[in-house]
Amino acid sequence: MTRAVTALLKDTTRDELWTGPVVDCDVHATPPSLEALFPYTDPVWVQGARERGWHGPNGQALAYPPGAPTTARDEWRPQGRPPASSLELLREHVLDPWRVDAAIVNTAYGVDSLRHPDWAPALARAVNDWLIAEWLDRDPRLVGSMVIPARDPAAAAAEIERVGGHPRIVQVTMPVRSERLYGQRVFWPVYDAITRHDLVMGLSWGGTTEDAPSPTGYASWYAEEYATEVQLYGAQLTSMVYEGIFQKFPGLRVTMLESGFAWVPTWSWSINKKWKGLRREIPWVDRLPTEIIRDHFRFSIAPADLGPAHHMRKIIEWLGSEDMLLFATDYPHLHTDDLATLLDVMPESMRPKVMSESARQWYRLDRALGTR
Amino acid sequence: MTAAKTRSQRFVVARVDEIPPGERRIVEAGGREIGVYNVGGRFYAMLNRCPHLAGPLCAGQVVNAVESSGPGDVRLEESRTYVTCPWHNWEFDIETGQSYWNPKLRARPLPVGVEDGAEIEAALARGDLARLPGPYRAEMVPVSVESDYVVLSLRPTRGGQS
Numbered sequence: 314m315t316r317a318v319t320a321l322l323k324d325t326t327r328d329e330l331w332t333g334p335v336v337d338c339d340v341h342a343t344p345p346s347l348e349a350l351f352p353y354t355d356p357v358w359v360q361g362a363r364e365r366g367w368h369g370p371n372g373q374a375l376a377y378p379p380g381a382p383t384t385a386r387d388e389w390r391p392q393g394r395p396p397a398s399s400l401e402l403l404r405e406h407v408l409d410p411w412r413v414d415a416a417i418v419n420t421a422y423g424v425d426s427l428r429h430p431d432w433a434p435a436l437a438r439a440v441n442d443w444l445i446a447e448w449l450d451r452d453p454r455l456v457g458s459m460v461i462p463a464r465d466p467a468a469a470a471a472e473i474e475r476v477g478g479h480p481r482i483v484q485v486t487m488p489v490r491s492e493r494l495y496g497q498r499v500f501w502p503v504y505d506a507i508t509r510h511d512l513v514m515g516l517s518w519g520g521t522t523e524d525a526p527s528p529t530g531y532a533s534w535y536a537e538e539y540a541t542e543v544q545l546y547g548a549q550l551t552s553m554v555y556e557g558i559f560q561k562f563p564g565l566r567v568t569m570l571e572s573g574f575a576w577v578p579t580w581s582w583s584i585n586k587k588w589k590g591l592r593r594e595i596p597w598v599d600r601l602p603t604e605i606i607r608d609h610f611r612f613s614i615a616p617a618d619l620g621p622a623h624h625m626r627k628i629i630e631w632l633g634s635e636d637m638l639l640f641a642t643d644y645p646h647l648h649t650d651d652l653a654t655l656l657d658v659m660p661e662s663m664r665p666k667v668m669s670e671s672a673r674q675w676y677r678l679d680r681a682l683g684t685r
Numbered sequence: 686m687t688a689a690k691t692r693s694q695r696f697v698v699a700r701v702d703e704i705p706p707g708e709r710r711i712v713e714a715g716g717r718e719i720g721v722y723n724v725g726g727r728f729y730a731m732l733n734r735c736p737h738l739a740g741p742l743c744a745g746q747v748v749n750a751v752e753s754s755g756p757g758d759v760r761l762e763e764s765r766t767y768v769t770c771p772w773h774n775w776e777f778d779i780e781t782g783q784s785y786w787n788p789k790l791r792a793r794p795l796p797v798g799v800e801d802g803a804e805i806e807a808a809l810a811r812g813d814l815a816r817l818p819g820p821y822r823a824e825m826v827p828v829s830v831e832s833d834y835v836v837l838s839l840r841p842t843r844g845g846q847s
Contacts, residue, residue, distance in 0.1 A: 498756065557756035589786050590774035596753035601786070 327411055330652055333665050336672040337416040339570050339613045339641035340407055342448055343373070344422055344440065345398040353442040358435045370436070372423020372488075376519030377646070378535060385645040396645035400448055407644045408454055414669060415678050417484060419458045419517060419570065420444050425488050426521040433462040434472060441476045449481040456681045458484035458515050463491060466503050473506035483676040484513040484568065488520025489545045496549075496556025508564040513676060516549060518542060518571040546572040547580050550610065554584065557597035559609050566675060567610050571643055574612035575619050578631035581606055607634045611675055614667065615643035617650035626658040635663035639672045695814045698835040701799055704728070711743050715839045721797055722747060722779065724766050729779045730797035730837050731768055736790050740772035748776070768792065796838040802830035
């Protein structure tokens, strides 16, 4: 029997899957509408939206078409409002049934799809203040991942300065699709701000660029685009490792959200090998990329995108570390991985790390939640 | 192995001016291929066998170290020279043979030096120096007292590694 990783289905109990503590490192919070953000928005942009009849950035609908089955599990689609658009829904669907110690709320609202140099930062401020007021302040189990106007590193750094010191903000969400690879030096101000506030950089699915969504052109179908985006995670990881971001900012920690992780071992071997022969171009990379990845990256397990159990076991072994995976439901998105099998193929000592301990340490949750 | 071969671990490789600075010559001595390098007037020798997958190490480029303290800082360190294998471009320190990325992996450097013609003639007479054997006998190095010669030793500078 297959049990789903992301939902507690009718015939499955939480304790059947896991009796220990749970930290869900990826649940989503979607503003129900642009109007819901108006109380947190500078009046000039409230009026600007009304004048123009603008109803919000289109990035999220591009990344997650509202009707696509993967966008939300059926039982997580409420009547008359978007999925994951209220704290009550999150409690009912994830926080209570899973009895989480903590959950990290990601609000990828497609802020990057608004190109306006002043409005995009204002929209990011509104989303972050809404996240704090309507989610973090209302449930002691929640910590937040703030959004930034990722296209504009200076404005992004300014927003991290403004809100990154909030005790319950633990992460900065950046879309995996970007016009520039994140290893590039133009992003140093963002990483400077992230590391000074001891936050995590969270790369999440989606993003709107001037280029094609895949590294080599436009996919014909959503299914194709959905499946190939993993390449972008690989490209961003390679860029950040090779460009020396982790030598420049030794404290920088990155979580790959919704990236899967089955590709990580083989991708790591490949960039190890290229480094051995081509490292003279990038002399700041002074150790094996696999070591850098183990120290600076974590991967959420939703989706897991793994094959049969005997192959899953190999992939877990190939990761070469018990510390790299973080449990997530990726609420409300639909994934169909089998958590019971995934836990079963792991060494016993790895399971509590995946389910809560690694996230607790990575996100400094004791400090963040100690302020509740 | 003849007694003479086992005794003669040193070979005259070339007249000094035949391997000018920046040049390299691959020779065969004692049944092995050896690259002899002139780097800025100093001679180095390295077994022509990469310790990774046995590639022809000495056919690769000779480069200096590139130093960096972090992204944006790139400096050529001319005091350190690497031989790079043409198969995978791994770098091996020309003096120690050590691989850049895997210090446990070593190519095999060999001692090489410069001796004047008189010393060479005396050593040849004593039989503790050999001319290059092998298929290039016709090109065997003629020795004259007026010149200096590059002399290669097959006794490894470091023990136990082949």
